[in-house]
Amino acid sequence: MAPSGPNPFGLYKLVAVAVVTLCSDWSYASSSYSKWQLLNKTTSVKPDEAACAAIQANYTSANYRANLPNAWMNNQDEMCSSVPLNQCLLDNTKPTDPLAFANGAVCNQGMIPPVYLEVRSPEDVIAAFEFANCTGTKIAIKNSGHDYLTRSSGVDRLLLWMRSMQQLSYNNAFVPEGCPASETNNAITAGAGVNMDQAFAFAEQHDMTFIGAYAATVGVSGGWVQAGGHSVLSPVYGLGIDRVLEFKIVTPDGVYRTANACQNQDLFWALRGGGGGSFGVVLETSHRVEPLIPLVVAAITIPATATTFTPWFEIMVNNSLTWSQQGWGGHITPSSLIDVNPLLTLDEAKESMAPAVAFAEANNGSVVFEEYPSYYPFYLKYVGANELGVGNVHIAGSRLIPQSLFETETGRSQLMQYIQAIHAQGSSPYIPVVGPVLYNYTTNSTSATPAWREALWELGAGASWAWNSTLSQRQAAVAKLNNLTSLVEQLTPGGGAYQNEASPFTGDWQEAWWGAENYASLLAIKNKYDPKGLLSCYKCVGWSAADETNSCFAAFADSQ
Incomplete structure (x- = not known):
């Protein structure tokens, strides 16, 4: 059975019946690569001017990209970073720039899988695993495409696109299946295609608060929650993995399970921190939600200059321990602080933030304090206006900064030295204040790095390069990132990182992202449910050094 026609980026769509039919027609001994060539022959096509114009007009729109199976938020998921000619990109700074597409420009597949299956039911996923099992083809899983580590794309894979899983429901007496009837919760259940903007609005409609990410198009059920899932409300209400009550998942053995x-329980533990794309295809998640939470917001901005940088961050470093104990969560940049607090009154908030307010007022900055009856109006005003850009290369490189570093003068001094080192290398520190410092955590109840439970900040710098950069330019950017990553690792020995936003080039990634003991248990669970490795992604549980040679990050392996 032939696939349907290509979409604008060269992906071919299959239906579940076709997947199984193709599987039965091919020899078990054939390589997966040769099979895909039957479906994805290189051709020369006449451009569709209307389709091209639509892509150019929406190239940097997160919402537009979230609703395509073949578009990711960051270009490293689409290009093969190690091979600059293996990509099909526009100039994100000017999508109409003809240099990217005229005069014989080559448009190659890069990291984008050649075919995709639009998942609408467990049966679709079961068919996909049957196909993968008999052909040896690896599977990638994608919803909206928020992915810094290339885990939801991949060369010659079958892509399972989850965006059509749009079910949303609220239950004020939710009981996880098989649990005692007395264990009731206020819960929202979301399909794997539901994004944060939908969950926030739906929760507000039911006078509830969903504790979620700081971006409209991050998926509720995918890598965000499966790897940890931080929120500006996490200091008080915990991480996403602390709040998820149940997963519905198809494991690679073709069984639809409730965890x-x-x-x-082993699968439930693994899915709460083990990372997306590793243990099965999650079809829906149920999350504990809170009643409407009144908030105080502090929005403070300053001119970002050479003279304000150091004193501004000294105020942040010297006050963040106190602020964390008062319930503040948010984001800090060289020119702003946007924090929320569900515990303080407006007057208490102003008193708390007095050092930052005084500095801003003395440096021609602006200060706004506001009260909101719930999280959703704050989200509408502030989150969309401060989301990171898309359609470009953005490689993260953060580390979790423990509270202990803020407790001594020596620790604070070391932290300032690292922040200044970021600045000296021409990068900009970005600080999510999202450590779950006030949340009453049950030890070992989740599988993410234990460093989360000591963290106050997430801090680091990222790397980027132009759409048409050379390999040497890319390697230089990675070398710069690795230098900064090394410095922050020295600053936090024995610590950890949030895997979703950590450097892809982390050397001790198993230890940094999970801890040795957690990783050993996760690997055993991975091998139990996926003994043939049908789900394999970059530095996911089960990834090995031998896989490095097949990665589009292979050119940077020596710099790790």
């Missing part, structure tokens, strides 16, 4: 505290 919660009362059944498939």
Whole structure:
């Protein structure tokens, strides 16, 4: 059975019946690469001017990209970073720039899988795993495409696109399947295609608060929650993995399972921190939600200059321990602080933030304090206006900064030295204040790095390069990032990182992202449910050094 026609980026769509039919027609001995060539022959096509114009007009729109199976938020997921000619990109600074597409420009597949299956039911996923099992083809899983580590794309893979899984429901007496009836929760259940903007609005409609990410198009059920899932409300209400009550998942053995505290507990533990794309295809998640939470917001901005940089961050470093104990969460940049607090009154908030307010007022900055009856109006005003750009290369490189570093003068001095080192290398520190410092965590109840439970900040710098950069330019950017990553690792020995936003080039990634003990348990669970490795992604549980040679990050391996 032939696939349907190509979409603007060269992906071919299959339906579940076609997947199984193709599987039965091909020899078990054939390589997956040769099979894909039957579906994805190189051709020369006449451009569709209307389609091209639509892509150019929306190239840097997160919402537009979120609704395509073949578009990711960051270009490293689409290009093969190690091979600059293996990509099909526009100039993100000017999508109409003809240099990217005229005069014989080559448009190659890069990291984008050649075919995709639009998932609408468990049966679709079961068929995909049957196909993968009999052909040896690896599977990638994608919803909206928020992915710094290239885990949701991949060369010659079958892509499972989850965006059509749009179910949303609220239950004020939710009981996880198989659990005692007395264990009721206010819960929202979301399909794997539901994004944060939908969950926030839906929760508000039911007078509830969903504790979620700081971006409209991050998926509720994918890598965000499966790897940890931080929020500006995490200091008080915990991480996403602390709040998820149940997963519905198809594991690679083709079984549709329910994982919660009362059944498939090993899988439930693994899915709460083990990372997306590793243990199965999650079809829906149920999350504990809170009643409407009144908030105080502090929005403070200053001119970002050479003279304000150091004193501004000294105020941040010297006050963040106190602020964390008062319930503040948010984001800090060289020119701003946007924090929320569900515990303080407006007057208490102003008193708390007095050092930052005084500095801003003395340096021609602006200060705004506001009260909101719930999270959603704050989200509408501030989150969309401060989301990171898309359609470019953005490689993260953060580390979790423990509270202990803020407790001594020596620790604070070392932290300032690192922040200044970021600045000296021409990068900009970005600080999510999202450590769950006030949340009452049950030890070992989740599988993410234990460093989360000591963290106050997430801090680091990223790397980027132009759409048409050379390999040497890319390697130089990575070398610069690795230098900064090394410095922050020295600053936090034995610490960890949030895997979703850590450097892809982290050397001790198993230890940094999970801890040795957690990783050993996760690997055993991975091998139990996926013994043939049908799900394999970059530095996911089960990834090995041998896989490095097949990665589009291979050219940077020596710099790790």
